[in-house]
Structures are given as C-alpha cells and as structure tokens.
Amino acid sequence: MQLPLKDTVPVHKRPYPVPLNQIQAVKDEIARLIALDVIQESKSVYASPAFTIPKKNGKTRLVIDYRELNKKTVKLGYPFPGIQYTLIDLKGARFFSQLDLNMGYYQIEIAEKDRYKTAFVLPFGHYEFKRMPFGLCNAPREFQKIMTNKLKEFNFVKIFLDDILIFSKTAEEHENHIEKVLKKLHEEGISVNYEKSSFMNKEVKYLGKIIDERGIRPDTTVLLNLDKLAVPRNRKGLMQLLGIINWFRDHVPGLSQRIAPLQAN
DSSP states (O other): OOOOBSOOOOOBOOOOOOOGGGHHHHHHHHHHHHHTTSEEEOOOSOBEEEEEEEOTTSOEEEEEOOHHHHHTBOOOOOOOOOHHHHHHTTTTOOEEEEEOBTTGGGGSBOOGGGGGGGOEEETTEEEEESBOOTTOTTHHHHHHHHHHHHTTTOTTEEEETTEEEEEESSHHHHHHHHHHHHHHHHHTTOOBOTTTOEEEESEEEETTEEEETTEEEEOHHHHHHHTTSOOOOSHHHHHHHHHHHHTTGGGSTTHHHHHHHHHOO
16 A cells, blocks of 8 residues: 655654553553564654544554644545445345454555654554555555455456455355455455355355345344434434435335435535
8 A cells, every 4th residue: 555645744743641540551552463464663753643532342452643644745636435335236146244354454564655644642652554554545545455356356246345246146156256255365465354254155244235146125223223213303413314325215116306405415
C-alpha cells in the first residue's frame, strides 16, 4: 500500500492521555503488534494521536486518530463491487463457503517509503505501521483492490471488503473451488483463519441477504434492527434510515414510489 499526500506538511499532534487503568493493556497491545511485525518504533516527524476503546471480550482496542492525515490523503478511486450485480451472479449456486482472513488488513504491507506517514504517538512511545492499519481513508478500497487482483482468475469467488465468498452448483465442484482458492491465497502469502471460516454450506448470509438454492431473500435480523432505530429528527438520520430501507428495494414492489416523498429536497 502506498500513501500519497497532497502536501509535505507533517501531521504532528500531542498524544491523548491514556487512563491509568488502561496503560498496561495498551503497552501489552503495543508489544503484541511489534512481535507480529505490524508496527515498529518510529522517528518520524508525523505523529497522529492514539486512543483506546473497549472490546466485547473485555480487552482493549488501540485506535489511531487519522482524521488530519486523511484530510490530506489523495483518495483512491478504486470502486467497490455493485451489490446487486454481485448477488445476481450467485443465483443458481447450491454450495457456499466463507473465508475469514487472519488480521485481514495487517496482511497488506505498507510501502517502506510511506511508513513514516502512519506514525502515531502515545504518552509513552512513538510508533509507525509496517502493515495497513484501520483508520486510513484508503484502507478499505486498497484492501478491496488487492484481494480482487489476487483472486481475479476465479469466477466463482466474490469479494466485498474482508468478506470472501466461494460459490458452486455441486458439492464436487465446490470442493475443487475451495482447494484452488486456498492454494492461491497460500501462494500469495495470505493467511486464512480456519476457525472463523465456514465451508460447504447450503445457505449463507451475505451482504444483508440470505442465499440458498431457492434464491435470495432479506436477512430477517436486519429487519429486526429496524425496530431499534430512533425516529429520524434531522436529514442525516433520515438518510441513514432510507439507506437501510433501500437495502430491501428488490423485495418490496413499488418501494421507490413509496419513499419518494421522503427523498424530496
């Protein structure tokens, strides 16, 4: 991954304070990332601040505030695949496997000449990434581009960010497809988390849909979440609601006409 910037003025911010009860957890995470060869100590003139957020498992996640760096980053124009076109290709498939990659973003190397730009600062240290971190504005598109290029020879694979789906019409064909994809990923140095991956499924949840040999239908868990949404009180809230509703436009006849008044300026 390269990190082109609009100018050469470095981003240099003071470190955010770390709560006393989280300092050891943050130091442990830094040590872990160094051991994994994801980060290294830095002497860069760049310094984006870092902070922590709690994870569901009780551990601490280290997050880098790259907002200022992102403002001056030249945006990557690589497109995400159209969801509707992606789903059309899945019709008729009867077997599905979903792959989870070990530390997905961290499998993408940052160009050595650009690593200093990713530098982040804590009250007790200054570090930079050797591998692609979360928070960089180009990271999702870069990941999409790289993974698509690595697997572009296979017309039985769909990639949407870190969601890799293998689909086939027969069990024998599917086993062959799985073997080819795993071999290719191994050759490319991409590690698969087999514990979190699932294989040879006859039904799969993908891009907010449930897909099987009978066709494609909405994922009801997404529908249930609609009940939890607060009533929109401003334009931003309305746009968020309409974005979710539009997810089901293929399953609700006349949906565009029904919501047209809400989309009027």
